[in-house]
Amino acid sequence: MAKRQSIYFYNKPIITGSYSIVGPKEGNGPFGQYFDFIMEKDFFGEKTYEKAERKMIEHVIKGAIKKSKIGADKINLILSGDLLNQIISSSYAARQFSIPYLGLFGACSTMAETLAVGAMLIDGGFFDNVVCSTASHFSTAERQFRFPLELGNQRVPTSQWTVTGAGACVLSKEGKGPRITMATFGKVVDYNITDVNNMGAAMAPAAADTILTHFKDTKRDPSYYDLIVTGDLGKLGSEILIDLLEEKGLKLGTNYTDCGHVYFSRKQDTMCGGSGCGCSASIFASFILGKLNKKEINRVLFLPTGALMSTTASQQGDSIPGICHAVVIENIE
Amino acid sequence: MAKRQSIYFYNKPIITGSYSIVGPKEGNGPFGQYFDFIMEKDFFGEKTYEKAERKMIEHVIKGAIKKSKIGADKINLILSGDLLNQIISSSYAARQFSIPYLGLFGACSTMAETLAVGAMLIDGGFFDNVVCSTASHFSTAERQFRFPLELGNQRVPTSQWTVTGAGACVLSKEGKGPRITMATFGKVVDYNITDVNNMGAAMAPAAADTILTHFKDTKRDPSYYDLIVTGDLGKLGSEILIDLLEEKGLKLGTNYTDCGHVYFSRKQDTMCGGSGCGCSASIFASFILGKLNKKEINRVLFLPTGALMSTTASQQGDSIPGICHAVVIENIE
Numbered sequence: 001m002a003k004r005q006s007i008y009f010y011n012k013p014i015i016t017g018s019y020s021i022v023g024p025k026e027g028n029g030p031f032g033q034y035f036d037f038i039m040e041k042d043f044f045g046e047k048t049y050e051k052a053e054r055k056m057i058e059h060v061i062k063g064a065i066k067k068s069k070i071g072a073d074k075i076n077l078i079l080s081g082d083l084l085n086q087i088i089s090s091s092y093a094a095r096q097f098s099i100p101y102l103g104l105f106g107a108c109s110t111m112a113e114t115l116a117v118g119a120m121l122i123d124g125g126f127f128d129n130v131v132c133s134t135a136s137h138f139s140t141a142e143r144q145f146r147f148p149l150e151l152g153n154q155r156v157p158t159s160q161w162t163v164t165g166a167g168a169c170v171l172s173k174e175g176k177g178p179r180i181t182m183a184t185f186g187k188v189v190d191y192n193i194t195d196v197n198n199m200g201a202a203m204a205p206a207a208a209d210t211i212l213t214h215f216k217d218t219k220r221d222p223s224y225y226d227l228i229v230t231g232d233l234g235k236l237g238s239e240i241l242i243d244l245l246e247e248k249g250l251k252l253g254t255n256y257t258d259c260g261h262v263y264f265s266r267k268q269d270t271m272c273g274g275s276g277c278g279c280s281a282s283i284f285a286s287f288i289l290g291k292l293n294k295k296e297i298n299r300v301l302f303l304p305t306g307a308l309m310s311t312t313a314s315q316q317g318d319s320i321p322g323i324c325h326a327v328v329i330e331n332i333e
Numbered sequence: 334m335a336k337r338q339s340i341y342f343y344n345k346p347i348i349t350g351s352y353s354i355v356g357p358k359e360g361n362g363p364f365g366q367y368f369d370f371i372m373e374k375d376f377f378g379e380k381t382y383e384k385a386e387r388k389m390i391e392h393v394i395k396g397a398i399k400k401s402k403i404g405a406d407k408i409n410l411i412l413s414g415d416l417l418n419q420i421i422s423s424s425y426a427a428r429q430f431s432i433p434y435l436g437l438f439g440a441c442s443t444m445a446e447t448l449a450v451g452a453m454l455i456d457g458g459f460f461d462n463v464v465c466s467t468a469s470h471f472s473t474a475e476r477q478f479r480f481p482l483e484l485g486n487q488r489v490p491t492s493q494w495t496v497t498g499a500g501a502c503v504l505s506k507e508g509k510g511p512r513i514t515m516a517t518f519g520k521v522v523d524y525n526i527t528d529v530n531n532m533g534a535a536m537a538p539a540a541a542d543t544i545l546t547h548f549k550d551t552k553r554d555p556s557y558y559d560l561i562v563t564g565d566l567g568k569l570g571s572e573i574l575i576d577l578l579e580e581k582g583l584k585l586g587t588n589y590t591d592c593g594h595v596y597f598s599r600k601q602d603t604m605c606g607g608s609g610c611g612c613s614a615s616i617f618a619s620f621i622l623g624k625l626n627k628k629e630i631n632r633v634l635f636l637p638t639g640a641l642m643s644t645t646a647s648q649q650g651d652s653i654p655g656i657c658h659a660v661v662i663e664n665i666e
Binding site: 004050076077085087092095098100106107113120185189190311312313316318323 | 340384419645646
């Protein structure tokens with residue numbers, strides 16, 4: 001069963017419910033109509049952006065459980081992570097539920113990590129229902145990783161806009177919905193990028209590594225999938241990914257896109273596009289699962305990417321390693 | 334199989350190797366003779382304490398793999414976490430290995446989280462060998478969570494000393510060694526403690542909750558275990574735990590101890606004792622597994638505790654939630 005990096009699920013955990021929340025800017029973007037809830041203001045009725053981010057996770061967990069029609073008392077575990085120091089958005093959100101909690105961190109790849117680990121825990125027979133969640137918030141990430149918001153710093157052309165968004169999915173042993181059929185776990189890959197305003201370039205090599213491994217392990221062709229979607233490489237990062245793959249002889253077709261690249265419209269002025277844990281999570285929990293549920297698409301290769309950066313590491317001259325985990329979601333009769 | 338919080342392993346993953354590294358102060362403490370490696374200096378030959386912490390994780394991963402006598406090419410996954418922002422010690426250490434990586438965060442409960450998740454992944458048949466690791470470093474934690482080291486701040490009586498230490502374990506499907514037989518996953522528990530210098534009080538309620546759940550789920554009595562050991566409640570926290578459990582009618586006997594409480598000798602002047610991910614991890618990977626391997630003890634309930642604190646949350650007036658996961662390690666013929 002266990003190849004070196006790819007694993008297949010025999011019981012194929014079912015995504016029985018999902019929920020997404022985004023901020024007003026995100027709601028005005030091209031995916032606005034698909035999100036479950038658009039916040040009127042980034043503060044979400046809280047006094048700080050950090051408390052708003054935490055509340056977003058609480059709400060998507062509750063929303064996904066409600067949509068799954070499984071009682072909260074039947075949820076065995078919360079798996080969650082986020083970008084804030086010590087993943088406080090997740091931990092403090094989990095405090096609101098009387099459900100055991102595992103904190104995970106894969107930077108912006110966290111949605112894939114929670115889905116892949118959650119799927120193993122269901123598939124292995126340990127739990128019946130788990131909820132996987134993550135979030136990011138422009139204002140918390142910006143001030144933690146880059147500059148004070150009040151500074152109004154000019155944004156460089158390679159920069160991306162951290163999405164204010166959250167997504168959650170309930171994975172179940174039984175029920176109806178698309179199934180997680182396999183996962184490919186990524187290695188930490190570092191191409192020596194040190195520019196904290198060029199996350200796409202830092203993450204693209206990790207995405208390339210995981211994609212090449214996935215197709216090698218599965219002996220599949222990219223045409224197997226209706227949709228191959230990376231997390232938040234953005235405009236530049238996804239172009240680098242395509243180049244890196246073509247160098248290795250793998251050609252992605254028109255079934256490939258990147259959540260970050262397409263998250264905002266051009267006039268929303270986000271340079272290279274969206275980023276953050278909430279970028280791929282909110283699109284996955286709304287648009288992608290929506291299309292899967294309607295059977296408009298049936299086979300998805302979901303590849304959130306993470307830049308394992310920290311201000312401390314950057315200040316000490318370290319480069320930014322990337323990681324990418326792959327999760328396959330399919331409609332199976 | 335799946336009770337609400339406790340799970341039993343049928344294949345019972347084997348701890349085939351473990352390794353511990355500590356700093357000089359830790360090496361001079363009562364457990365000095367048990368650690369695999371004692372660093373001469375806290376810098377471990379690096380230019381910053383953060384780079385030293387990262388190197389400690391690299392070394393314990395290599396050490397545990399070597400002691401397991403399983404080739405590094407047969408290790409399927411690294412599970413690791415630590416206290417630094419964005420768990421950089423783990424991610425940057427994982428960069429040195431061509432092995433897929435999952436980052437986890439449970440504050441000082443991280444060793445239990447990696448062991449419990451790792452055991453599920455082995456037991457579920459997904460992987461043959463995984464390595465679980467964590468570390469903490471006095472000088473990185475102190476300056477990240479509390480005060481600049483140069484300030485020479487006076488320590489309050491309830492404070493604990495973050496252990497400079499790391500531990501790693503290889504979990505395998507096959508081989509010789511003590512086995513992980515079950516785990517109880519903890520909820521986030523908050524008793525409204527806001528004093529960042531009183532971690533023991535913040536974590537004790539979470540430990541009590543997990544211990545009560547564990548004995549309720551298993552219908553065992555504390556006397557089932559040769560050793561019941563919490564992570565880093567320290568002197569005060571472990572007394573609070575005993576009180577909380579006695580209120581609920583559960584009496585821990587002389588088989589109970591706390592790694593933090595016993596980590597340093599009285600003359601080492603650490604107030605309430607040791608703390609940090611590396612506290613329970615380094616004692617587990619050396620003293621506890623040593624005794625299990627020699628069959629001097631055969632049944633251990635290992636309960637690392639985590640304070641899910643962050644300076645951002647504290648500055649915004651939040652209390653400090655705690656978490657505790659339980660892992661059972663047994664010698665089985």
